[in-house]
Amino acid sequence: MRIFDYFRALQPPKSAAVAKERLQIIIARERHLRDSSTFDYLPMLQKELLEVVRKYVAINDEQIKMNIEKEGDYDILELNITLPEESRQVVNGEEQMVNGEYQKDP
């Protein structure tokens, strides 16, 4: 601890402190962009999944939701497909009732 440190605290922020704050903000933003760009296949995946689900159930674009979340060291891909209240699904020629929603966290 230097004697001058006490007096320094009373002065307006020095340029180094300003630099640090600006860097923290811009780097956090750029890291976020970088991280999300590694998932740039998401829209394509969403479109293809929608096509697969539509083979069996009639759903619209809004009924399929995708989300990436960070939890510690893991990235969690959350896939949320909302099926219509009472939809008729055709599997192997037989009719089945499907209710509610299907969730998956790969």
Added chain:
Amino acid sequence: MAKIVVITSGKGGVGKTTTSAAVATGLALRGHQTVVIDFDVGLRNLDLVMGCERRVVYDFINVINGEGNLNQALIKDKRVESLYILPASQTRDKDALTIKGVARVLEALKKRFEYIICDSPAGIEHGAIMAMYFADEALIVTNPEVSSVRDSDRIIGMLSSKTRRAVQNMVPVKEHLLVTRYEPKRVNRGDMLSVEDVREILAIPFLGVIPESPSILQASNAGIPVTLDKKSEAGQAYLDVVTRFLGEEPPPRDKKGFLTRLFGH
């Protein structure tokens, strides 16, 4: 097992070539078989800093293209046993570097050397990617200055996405932060980012700090790696960096006096 180490930064002029020369020389001084490769094709300068510019006959690109063999291109340092330089081509452009070609040369070097130091060109283009692609470890050279810190963060992002280790889902490239051109006086005045600031922002393992020093320019003027200048503070700092890189604790340097600590230089 040979280790490939890239010296990189994104920004130019921060001390990549100085660091490549100093660290390679330091490793060789410690008895390790070391080669330092200039990846800055078209803007070759490592040869000048190493003082072997008049001995360049064949270069890295010649070897890649099979116009000369590795033994013809490798320049043996005259001062330090077990230190070799592979110069860049001055007449080609960076596209002459191909993943296949670089891989072939590195494989051959791995049989002879313990440390392969890759001096990266500035920027984030092809040349820089080629220099980092096969790296096992990376020294990220950063000045305590906004543009350098930002560019270093960008490079850290590329190390974890554009390298062979990233692409092939291997253990990631081991990163080391090296802060260069550091001026404690200006840090104490609050006019320069401190080492602690840079470490906090970049958040990668810290290897060391090299003070701004006239001996760096004097060394490059003479073509002598600064680690060979025993009296230089920067040379000592580089030797400490090499020691820490080898996983050892460097000897304590002279302690500052009471007045220095009180008034901060």
